[in-house]
Amino acid sequence: MSTEIWISQLQDNGYRITSARRAVVDTVYGSTHALTPIEVYDKARKKYRALGLVTVYRTLEKLEELHLIQRVHQPIGCQAFISAGVGHQHLLLCQNCGQVEFFDGDDLDSLTKNIARKTGYQIKEHWLQLFGLCVDCR
Amino acid sequence: MSTEIWISQLQDNGYRITSARRAVVDTVYGSTHALTPIEVYDKARKKYRALGLVTVYRTLEKLEELHLIQRVHQPIGCQAFISAGVGHQHLLLCQNCGQVEFFDGDDLDSLTKNIARKTGYQIKEHWLQLFGLCVDCR
DNA sequence: TTTTTATTGAAAATCGTTTTCAATAAGTAT
DNA sequence: ATACTTATTGAAAACGATTTTCAATAAAAA
Ligand SMILES: [Mn+2]
Ligand SMILES: [Mn+2]
Ligand SMILES: [Zn+2]
Ligand SMILES: [Zn+2]
Numbered sequence: 204m205s206t207e208i209w210i211s212q213l214q215d216n217g218y219r220i221t222s223a224r225r226a227v228v229d230t231v232y233g234s235t236h237a238l239t240p241i242e243v244y245d246k247a248r249k250k251y252r253a254l255g256l257v258t259v260y261r262t263l264e265k266l267e268e269l270h271l272i273q274r275v276h277q278p279i280g281c282q283a284f285i286s287a288g289v290g291h292q293h294l295l296l297c298q299n300c301g302q303v304e305f306f307d308g309d310d311l312d313s314l315t316k317n318i319a320r321k322t323g324y325q326i327k328e329h330w331l332q333l334f335g336l337c338v339d340c341r
Numbered sequence: 342m343s344t345e346i347w348i349s350q351l352q353d354n355g356y357r358i359t360s361a362r363r364a365v366v367d368t369v370y371g372s373t374h375a376l377t378p379i380e381v382y383d384k385a386r387k388k389y390r391a392l393g394l395v396t397v398y399r400t401l402e403k404l405e406e407l408h409l410i411q412r413v414h415q416p417i418g419c420q421a422f423i424s425a426g427v428g429h430q431h432l433l434l435c436q437n438c439g440q441v442e443f444f445d446g447d448d449l450d451s452l453t454k455n456i457a458r459k460t461g462y463q464i465k466e467h468w469l470q471l472f473g474l475c476v477d478c479r
Numbered sequence: 480t481t482t483t484t485a486t487t488g489a490a491a492a493t494c495g496t497t498t499t500c501a502a503t504a505a506g507t508a509t
Numbered sequence: 510a511t512a513c514t515t516a517t518t519g520a521a522a523a524c525g526a527t528t529t530t531c532a533a534t535a536a537a538a539a
Pocket of ligand 2: 449
């Protein structure tokens with residue numbers, strides 16, 4: 204499990220592999236914190252100085268399109284990205300340090316059935332996110 | 342239950358009641374769809390032509406501050422607002438027409454306890470949102 | 480190596496939002 | 510009612526984030 208997985212995915216989808224894209228991939232892949240475009244830019248430029256902010260936006264766009272990263276919605280803003288989890292998962296965020304973890308095993312079936320019955324809605328999907336303090340911050 | 346409730350709330354908190362604010366309140370209060378600032382502006386200007394977009398932003402800011410409205414996060418964007426529910430509630434959104442409903446009675450206690458145990462996090466709050474098709478759209 | 484063309488970063492354009500500011504009008508005191 | 514104080518207003522300018530344009534470059538194919 205390394206960044207080469209993402210690189211191959213880009214390649215397999217007809218995208219060329221460049222130094223700029225490697226720098227962005229290296230930065231975002233494996234980050235334990237959600238990163239905004241500017242944050243990606245600042246970090247990635249330490250690996251590849253000539254990198255342009257525009258390319259960060261364009262690369263994030265492609266990674267999101269390939270479901271390799273996902274946008275993280277937070278009270279402070281919704282522009283940050285994190286590696287996408289595999290399969291059906293949800294996020295757990297530390298309100299202090301911004302660390303992100305995935306969890307699965309939520310069982311919302313009886314809940315959604317209930318709501319569907321009460322409201323008449325046909326429920327297609329759900330967003331669930333937990334906020335709290337991580338082991339280091341509690 | 343009318344817009345006068347919001348008007349009083351504004352008044353009680355030292356804000357003056359103006360035609361511009363009435364137009365915004367009349368537009369947002371009771372809307373079954375989340376509205377963006379521009380959408381509020383377009384609708385409210387039919388009630389009060391001289392209204393400025395700036396005032397829409399400023400009024401929404403105050404309504405949010407008083408917890409009378411809340412921001413709605415969606416895949417397409419996170420700038421829209423809807424009347425805030427009372428107490429602990431969650432949103433149910435129609436993916437077709439954008440209608441918003443509230444629901445309560447979710448019991449996530451055992452889930453959060455589980456996740457807390459597995460991850461070591463101290464969980465403080467949660468976001469839960471359901472998406473689907475409303476009665477009219479299904 | 481040569482050729483093709485996707486990708487690049489700089490600069491300009493655009494979009495949503497915020498700030499500035501002088502004029503106005505809401506609420507209060509007279 | 511009238512005068513007074515000051516919060517509120519909308520227009521214009523400023524701002525920050527994102528997107529578009531474009532000529533130069535470099536990745537991949539021939
Ligand atoms: Mn789930
Ligand atoms: Mn809940
Ligand atoms: Zn933490
Ligand atoms: Zn609908």
